[in-house]
Amino acid sequence: MAEQPHRPPRARPPDERHRSPQRVVDAAQQNVVRRVEQLIQRVGVRLLSRDWLWALTWLLMAVGLAVNAATMPALYDAVVPIALATAVVQAASLVWALTRPWLAVAGATVATLATALLTATADGGWPWPIPVVTLVTLALTVFVLAVRASWPAPVAGALAPVAAAILASLPWQEGRQGAVATNLVTAISVLALVVTFGILVHQWLRSRAELLEQQEIVAHAQERQLLMEERNRIARELHDVVAHGLSVISIQASTMQYRIPDVGEEVVAELEDITDSARRALVEMRGLLAVLRQEDAEKELAPQPTMAVVPALVESSRRGAETVRLHVDGDLDDPRVSEATSLTVYRIVQEALSNALRHAPGAEIDVRLTIGADRVVVEVENSRPTRPPRPSDGEGFGLRGMRERAGFVHGSLVAEPTAAGGFLVRAALPSRQGEAAAGERIVGDQQ
Numbered sequence: 281m282a283e284q285p286h287r288p289p290r291a292r293p294p295d296e297r298h299r300s301p302q303r304v305v306d307a308a309q310q311n312v313v314r315r316v317e318q319l320i321q322r323v324g325v326r327l328l329s330r331d332w333l334w335a336l337t338w339l340l341m342a343v344g345l346a347v348n349a350a351t352m353p354a355l356y357d358a359v360v361p362i363a364l365a366t367a368v369v370q371a372a373s374l375v376w377a378l379t380r381p382w383l384a385v386a387g388a389t390v391a392t393l394a395t396a397l398l399t400a401t402a403d404g405g406w407p408w409p410i411p412v413v414t415l416v417t418l419a420l421t422v423f424v425l426a427v428r429a430s431w432p433a434p435v436a437g438a439l440a441p442v443a444a445a446i447l448a449s450l451p452w453q454e455g456r457q458g459a460v461a462t463n464l465v466t467a468i469s470v471l472a473l474v475v476t477f478g479i480l481v482h483q484w485l486r487s488r489a490e491l492l493e494q495q496e497i498v499a500h501a502q503e504r505q506l507l508m509e510e511r512n513r514i515a516r517e518l519h520d521v522v523a524h525g526l527s528v529i530s531i532q533a534s535t536m537q538y539r540i541p542d543v544g545e546e547v548v549a550e551l552e553d554i555t556d557s558a559r560r561a562l563v564e565m566r567g568l569l570a571v572l573r574q575e576d577a578e579k580e581l582a583p584q585p586t587m588a589v590v591p592a593l594v595e596s597s598r599r600g601a602e603t604v605r606l607h608v609d610g611d612l613d614d615p616r617v618s619e620a621t622s623l624t625v626y627r628i629v630q631e632a633l634s635n636a637l638r639h640a641p642g643a644e645i646d647v648r649l650t651i652g653a654d655r656v657v658v659e660v661e662n663s664r665p666t667r668p669p670r671p672s673d674g675e676g677f678g679l680r681g682m683r684e685r686a687g688f689v690h691g692s693l694v695a696e697p698t699a700a701g702g703f704l705v706r707a708a709l710p711s712r713q714g715e716a717a718a719g720e721r722i723v724g725d726q727q
Contacts (some may be wrong), residue, residue, distance in 0.1 A: 283507075290315035291369050293454045293516065309542075312413070313441065313500050313655075314526065317512045317567075322411075322446075322541055323605075331574055335441070337374055337375055337377075337378055337420075337424060337486075338375065340374060341371040341372070341375050342414070343550065344370065344371050344413065344417040344420070344443040345367050345368060345370075345371035345649020347413050348363075348366075348370055348371070348402050348413045348414065348417065349357065349363060349364045349367040349368075351413050352366070352367065352395070352411070352413075355406050355411075356398070356399035356406060356408075356411070358398045358399055359398070361429065362394070362398055363694050366392075366394040366395055367391075368484060369387050369388060369391040370387070370391035370392075370395070370414065370417050370418075371386030371390065371395070371417065372387055373385075373388040373391060373421050374417060374420055374421045374424065375416075375727050376458045376530035377421050377424035377425045377428065377429075377437075378424060378428060380435065381425050381433035381437075381697070382431040382436075382714035384424075384425060384437065385425070385433060385434065385435075385436050385440055388418055388421050388422075388437055388440070388441050388690075391414070391441075391443065392410065392414060392418065392444050392445050393441075393443075393444035393447075394573060395409075395410070395411060395414050396409035396445045396448035396449055397412065397717050398443070398450050399411060400448070400449070400451075401452070403487055403545040407459075407463045407466075408440070408449070408456075408459070408460065408462070408463060409445040409446075409448055409449040409460065409463065409464075410445050410463055410467045412584075415467050415470060417435075418438075418441055418471065419439060419470055419471060419622060420476045421438045422438050422471055422474050422475055423474050423477070423478045424478075424570050425437045425478070426475055426477075426481070426482055427478050427482050427485070427525045428472070429480075431479055431482075433476045434478055434479065438468075438471035438472065438474070438475050438684060439453075441466055442464065442468055445464065445467070446464060449464075456605060467703060474629055482579055485604075486723045488491025490668050497542065506616065510552060515568075515569045517570060518568065520659050526558050526562050526565065527558075527560050527562065529558045529675050530554075530558035530559055530562065533551045533554040533555045533558065534551070534552075534555045537551060541706045547727060549664070553596060556596070556695065557596060573587075577693070580710055584619070584623045585623065585626045585627075586612075586619070586622040586623060586625075586626060587612045587613075587614075587617065587622045587625045587626060587649065587651070587656075588612045588613050588622075589626060590606070590608075590625070590626055590629055590647070590649065591606060591612075592628065593629060593630055593633070594606045594629075594633070594647055597633045597637060597645075603644040603645065603684060604633070604644075604645045604647070605644075605645070605646050605647065606647045606648075606649075607647065607648040607649070608648075608651070609645065609648075609649065609650045609651065610647045610649070610650060610652065610656075611651060612651070614651050614711075616653055616711050616712065617651065617711045617712075618689075618711065618712050620688070620689050621656055621691075621709045621710065621711055621712075624685045624686065624688065624707075625707075625709065626683075626687050627685050628658050628660075628682050628685060628686065628693070628705070629647055629649075629658060630659060631682050632658075632660035632682070632705040633647070633660060633676050634647065634648075634678070635678050635679075635703075635705075636660065636703065638664040638669065639654065639665070639669045640662045640663075640664075640665035640669065640702070640703065641664040641665055641667040641668075641669060642665055642667045642668070643653060643663045643666065643668030643702065644662065644663045645661070645662045645663075646659070646661050646662075647658070647659070647660050648660075648661075651711075652711065653711060654711055655691075655708055655709060655710050655711055656709045656711060657706070657707070657708050657709075658703065658705075658706070658707040658709070658712075659705070660701070660704070660705045661698065661704045661705075662702045662703055663700060663701070664700060664701035665704055680693050682695070682705065682707070683695075686707050686708075689709055689710065690710055691707060691708055691710060692707065693706070693707040693708075694706045694707075
């Protein structure tokens, strides 16, 4: 038989070697205590919530009504109809404590007074003038009052019934003053403990609600702080990358005619157009950076472009295409069109023209604006490109951004190829709808 190779004992991890049995026991005990505390807190909150408290109160009311109506005639020789009516009032006060605290106090006082008078002539040595069932029902009523209402209601709910029982017992105390005193002291002690405990529970629930509210406020503040930090980070990146690039383009285009001799007039005009476009982009970029950096993004820092600027936008785009035509049906300065919709029209035309110039070089582009009383229809359509498109640096967000802008004013946008090989962007925007919801947040468009 071959000899088995010797295997060294498996080394335990460092945390297992240095972990004594006592530490394991202590950790287990702490875990059990923590879970029990969580369970008690969860059960306590459930029981004291509105739905559970209603269900529990109605259940206790039914049990108290049945027991009280049965024990008074059986143990105290009470008249059945009067005993039943008294039990109903006593049980109803328990439910009234949820919504009508002072009615519950009055009901409990009347029921306790009636019970003391109804059971005064009983001979059996049973507790009197506040029977045990009456005391239990009264204690439950006082507890509900302490949890649901301010402290005067439970205090009155405890003192008034006891005072009524004392007054009702005065004519029948002869020969049993000791038993009556014992009963009253017991009732006062029990009710005092219940009132104290109920007020403590009420204060705990109130403190817990305030704590949750403060936690929500802190969470909201932290979320806002994170949002501001993210916006500042985006602003820094935009400034470092985009703004710097636009500045370089503007400087190079504006100085080329001085750096390179014999530059033609057409080239100079093209360079001036590039310079103007770069400067406008820089102005809008500065406005965007200012909005991103400010704490309250609800404020506009500069006037925003509108439909009235679309002709200038189309004119500046004509140098990049064979033909760019603008067709306007309506008034570009129509006062019925909201500022939000007017700005959205400009941005959609701007983005659609940029996409057409980039992806369909040499194509003919038609921009059509139909301005009506209820809606504005924007159409930007280009024909089949005559030259291959320039390579892209990556996937952009033009179409998605245009759809977001249209949805911002509760409009719709469709972007699809045409049968002739071109591309069509069509947006239908309400003239006024969405201004109330979006007008104050119009700076979000710059994003």
